[in-house]
Amino acid sequence: MLRPSPAPAPALRSVLTALGSPTAxxxxxxxxxxxxxxxxSPELPLPVHVLGVTGTTGPAGPPPPTRLAGWRFLIRSGDRAIAAADTMLTPDGWSFSHFFEGPYVSSTERALIQAEALLTPYQPRLLSVPELYMLTLWLHADPDADGHTAAPGPADLLVPLSPAPPGIAANHPYRVADLLPVLSLRLAPPPLLGSAAPA
Known part of the structure; x- marks a missing residue:
């Protein structure tokens, strides 16, 4: 069961304006x-949060913080999503960024349909890990949150979207405690040459 957070009105207006512009x-x-x-029609707005290398922590540490990078809208034609539109926060407020298509559009739509069948209510978001070329559907356990929460919580689920990095199952829901340590390990800088190995 999904309870999406409403997108900022200026973000939606900017996408509608771009869709109405033949040039765009x-x-x-x-x-x-x-x-x-x-x-x-732009539908299913999702806040896009970014997890970066500087935000990762060790397996035993607290959940790494994220930053809200934008809002993404799936662009529907008929009965399916054919593209997506991203918006970004500028000094003047939310504005249209770009349209795109590709495998993440259909895999996002598929993951949302699967999540809608869950009995627990979740707030859908996207969590991007640019360094791993990875995007996940972030199912936040507090469906009444405002979409700006800075870190995944222990009751949240992360569903890697296809294509996922090698060794991580796409379309499979992971507990935060199971997936974030794997991501932190992959994002950790390699040891310096000549440094002593940990005891």
Whole structure:
């Protein structure tokens, strides 16, 4: 069961304006948008949080902080999502960033459909790990949160979207305590040459 957080009104307006602009749609590198027949609608807004190398902690440490980087809208044509639109926070507020398509659009839609069947209510978000070229559906256990929570909680689930990094199962829900240590290990800087091995 999903209870999405409402997107900031300026973010939605900026996407609607871009969809209504033939120039913005034609210049987008999204053949599906250019070829779409009929109305296009931005739906399922998701806050996009970023987990970076500087935010990782050891397996026994607290959950690493994240930062809210934007809001993503799936662009629906008919009965399916064919592209997505990202917005970003600027000094003047939320504004349209770009359209895109690719495997993460369909895998996001698939993961949201699967999560909707869960009995526990969750607030859907996206958690990006740029250094691993990884994106996960972050199911936040507090469905009434405002979407700006800085770190995943112990009751949250993370669902890696396809394509996922080698060794991490795509479309499989992980407990935060199970997946974050794996990500922290992969993001940890390698030991310096000549440094002593830990005892």
């Amino acid at each position: 749609v034609c210049e987008a590198r999204t053949p599906a948008l250019r070829a779409a027949q009929g109305p296009l």
